[in-house]
Amino acid sequence: MLNAYRSAESGLTSIDGVGELDRAVWIDLFAPDEAEAARVAGLGVKIPTLEEMEEIEISNRLHREGDCQVMTVMLPGADAGGTRYSGPVTFILTSERLVTVRHHAPRPFATFAGRADRASAGTGSPVRVFLGLVEEIIARQADLLEGSGRVLDRVAAEVFGEEASEVEALRLALRDIGRQGELTAMVRLALFTMERMLSTFLVWNNTMKHRDPVIATFTKAQLRDINALEVHLDFLNSRVGLATDATLGMINLDENAVVRTLSVVAALFLPPTLIASIYGMNFAHMPELDEPYAYFIALAAMVASAIATWVWFKAKGWL
CATH class of the missing domain: 3.30.460.20 (CorA soluble domain-like)
Structure with missing residues (x-):
């Protein structure tokens, strides 16, 4: 042009x-x-x-x-x-x-x-x-x-x-x-x-x-x-x-906030998972399994461990 x-x-x-x-x-x-x-x-x-x-x-x-x-x-x-x-x-x-x-x-x-x-x-x-x-x-x-x-x-x-x-x-x-x-x-x-x-x-x-x-x-x-x-x-x-x-x-x-939330959720489920893993082992002699309320006691232990973890995180200011 x-x-x-x-x-x-x-x-x-x-x-x-x-x-x-x-x-x-x-x-x-x-x-x-x-x-x-x-x-x-x-x-x-x-x-x-x-x-x-x-x-x-x-x-x-x-x-x-x-x-x-x-x-x-x-x-x-x-x-x-x-x-x-x-x-x-x-x-x-x-x-x-x-x-x-x-x-x-x-x-x-x-x-x-x-x-x-x-x-x-x-x-x-x-x-x-x-x-x-x-x-x-x-x-x-x-x-x-x-x-x-x-x-x-x-x-x-x-x-x-x-x-x-x-x-x-x-x-x-x-x-x-x-x-x-x-x-x-x-x-x-x-x-x-x-x-x-x-x-x-x-x-x-x-x-x-x-x-x-x-x-x-x-x-x-x-x-x-x-x-x-x-x-x-x-x-x-x-x-x-x-x-x-x-x-x-x-x-x-x-992104760190998202990762922190996921980490906290994973940590809350870690103690209950540990308890469930222990009582999920296939050993022939596990005395607690013969107790009539063993199932409910295990569930209560899982919930208590999760609550205790949450309280600890809250006290540390991580939540």
């Missing part, structure tokens, strides 16, 4: 991706086919393949080709089936336009065009569009962290509530905690790669002869935002660890 936009007074306006592609200030390629990649390549921009985007070497993720800056980051998004995962997104920045290449769907790429007029850097140039898109991506990571915090608040209320939770509810809570751990891991990777991208971009911008003097200011502000989110992320990770330990502890306590 190919989406193209040009600068307008209201921010960005969608244009015909075929006839007016050379007027685009931002071209967004989503899982491009050969025809779409060739169309953009006709503008002098080489489109990397997914295999090239997935390379982890720094020389492949961040490099310059003349005045063209190629930067790849890892962002959380969804595939066609709605499954969330972290995938590569490549920003190709030239003096004429910004080209983004992706094979999954991070939300900022769907929302930025409609909110570009509110971007701090504006949309007057490809560099400013790039910084506005980065600002949208950073805001999205902040939203994900806030959502994760709300889920952890709910889980904490369930786990640490006054009423004991059922084991099944605790297992569901543990699954939610695990999902938040995976989400924060994806956000951490996104912030790390974006911080590295912006740091490199800042160095490149300082070496440009005709650089926009305010670009460095916007870039440094975004780096500060990333640093603040990383601090928040560390806090959430500590909450994930605490919630995991607490939930596992509650599950263990509940």
Whole structure:
């Protein structure tokens, strides 16, 4: 899929991706086919393949080709089936336009065009569009962290509530905690790669002869935002660890209570079982068997031994 936009007074306006592609200030390629990649390549921009985007070497993720800056980051998004995962997104920045290449769907790429007029850097140039898109991506990571915090608040209320939770509810809570751990891991990777991208971009911008003097200011502000989110992320990770330990502890306590109940029941029946075992032996000479009330005496001994065991457990505080 190919989406193209040009600068307008209201921010960005969608244009015909075929006839007016050379007027685009931002071209967004989503899982491009050969025809779409060739169309953009006709503008002098080489489109990397997914295999090239997935390379982890720094020389492949961040490099310059003349005045063209190629930067790849890892962002959380969804595939066609709605499954969330972290995938590569490549920003190709030239003096004429910004080209983004992706094979999954991070939300900022769907929302930025409609909110570009509110971007701090504006949309007057490809560099400013790039910084506005980065600002949208950073805001999205902040939203994900806030959502994760709300889920952890709910889980904490369930786990640490006054009423004991059922084991099944605790297992569901543990699954939610695990999902938040995976989400924060994806956000951490996104912030790390974006911080590295912006740091490199800042160095490149300082070496440009005709650089926009305010670009460095916007870039440094975004780096500060990333640093603040990383601090928040560390806090959430500590909450994930605490919630995991607490939930596992509650599950263990509940299971231990069940095991304790079974152990007490088994202990209550142990003395009666011993008496029954003794008088169930097939010896030829067992004097008690000749007594007329031996059966009732044995039953009374069984009941008395069970009651005595129960009283002892109660005195020890085990019941």
